[in-house]
Amino acid sequence: MAAPRIRVKVPSSASAGEVITIKTLISHEMESGQRKDKDGNTIPREIINNFTCEFNGTKVFECQLDPAISSNPYFEFYAKVPESGTFKFTWQDDNGETYTEEKDIEVS
Amino acid sequence: MTHLTRRKLFTLAAGAGTLAVAANLPRTANATPEEAQKAISEFTGGKEPQSGKITLTAPEIAENGNTVPISISVESEMTGDDFVESVTLMAEGNPNPEVATFLFTPLSGRAEATTRIRLAKTQNVVAVAKMSDGSVYSDRKEVKVTIGGCGG
Numbered sequence: 256m257a258a259p260r261i262r263v264k265v266p267s268s269a270s271a272g273e274v275i276t277i278k279t280l281i282s283h284e285m286e287s288g289q290r291k292d293k294d295g296n297t298i299p300r301e302i303i304n305n306f307t308c309e310f311n312g313t314k315v316f317e318c319q320l321d322p323a324i325s326s327n328p329y330f331e332f333y334a335k336v337p338e339s340g341t342f343k344f345t346w347q348d349d350n351g352e353t354y355t356e357e358k359d360i361e362v363s
Numbered sequence: 364m365t366h367l368t369r370r371k372l373f374t375l376a377a378g379a380g381t382l383a384v385a386a387n388l389p390r391t392a393n394a395t396p397e398e399a400q401k402a403i404s405e406f407t408g409g410k411e412p413q414s415g416k417i418t419l420t421a422p423e424i425a426e427n428g429n430t431v432p433i434s435i436s437v438e439s440e441m442t443g444d445d446f447v448e449s450v451t452l453m454a455e456g457n458p459n460p461e462v463a464t465f466l467f468t469p470l471s472g473r474a475e476a477t478t479r480i481r482l483a484k485t486q487n488v489v490a491v492a493k494m495s496d497g498s499v500y501s502d503r504k505e506v507k508v509t510i511g512g513c514g515g
Contacts, residue, residue: 274472287481289458310470317466318476323457325430325479325512332465335441335472 258354259283263344265358269336277308277316278331281346281354287322303328305347311340338362393483399453399460403491403501406451406464412491412501417450419490419502428482428512435465437474437492437500447474448493456486481512 264278281303288300300322308316315334334342339362346354403412420434437447446469452462465476474492482488485508491501 313470314466314468315470316468316476318478319464319466321459321461321463323454323459323462323481325481329477329479331434331477333471333473333475335470337470 259346261344261346261354261356263342263356263358265342265360267359268361268363271362272335272337274333274335275360276331277334277342278329279306279308279344279356280327280329282327283346283348285322285324285326285328289322301349303346303348305345306330307345308332308334309343309345310334310336311338315342336360336362393456393458394454394460396455396487399455399489402453402460403451403489406449406491407493407499410497410499412499414501416494416500417490417492417502419488419504421488421504421506423505424507424509425482426509428484428508428510430479430512431482431506431508432477433480433488434477435475435490435492435502439474439494441467441469441472441474443469444495446471446495448495450474450476450490450492452480453489453491454480454482454486455489457481457483462488482506482508483511484508 260282262280266275269275283303286298286301290298292298302322304320306318316332342358344356416438418436425431435450439447447467449464449466451464453460454462462480467474487503487505489503493499
């Protein structure tokens with residue numbers, strides 16, 4: 256499969272202690288393991304099974320995904336920003352790959 | 364993914380009658396509310412969830428079961444020792460009841476999250492929240508599904 260396309264929306268600046276909204280989207284088939292191909296064979300499961308968001312190395316939010324999450328998993332969640340730093344987003348694929356993305360935020 | 368067009372659907376229905384209906388059923392039997400209940404009590408450690416504090420937002424009618432927008436929101440201060448540890452989502456009528464589990468920290472600021480889920484048919488969706496003091500809360504919504512979202 257081609258490398259997934261990742262889109263993450265984080266405000267570029269915030270005031271100290273502000274709670275911001277984060278939106279993430281990753282392109283992924285999220286093959287559920289329930290479907291069959293045209294010969295009647297079950298297509299093996301291949302999903303993103305875990306998503307985490309860290310801020311300067313501290314965990315902010317995590318989601319454990321099951322096959323009932325739609326393809327191209329989308330998340331919207333919140334984060335409190337105490338200081339300037341970097342958000343790191345990590346997606347864990349069933350096939351062992353991890354996909355990461357980073358976004359900086361400036362606290363004024 | 365095979366797209367079932369209107370034309371194909373009619374041909375199938377005319378040609379195979381009830382077979383067309385059977386082909387839409389998932390390979391394995393769907394989960395029952397009891398299975399979902401079992402998965403919930405595993406999550407809560409056997410505690411009976413109370414109502415309140417958690418709100419599950421879902422559409423009343425989902426035209427496409429492949430992407431149903433779901434939001435959860437839990438009332439909490441989200442400070443050092445009073446926060447929401449985790450929220451799990453269950454779908455009672457899917458092949459597997461587990462949908463997702465969200466883990467929050469005090470850095471989350473707000474115990475709210477939105478995602479998109481698959482629903483195989485019209486069913487109840489249940490959200491259960493586990494607080495840092497060990498109490499559990501749940502909310503439940505019925506979602507009517509026009510086209511199921513689990514292949515077949």
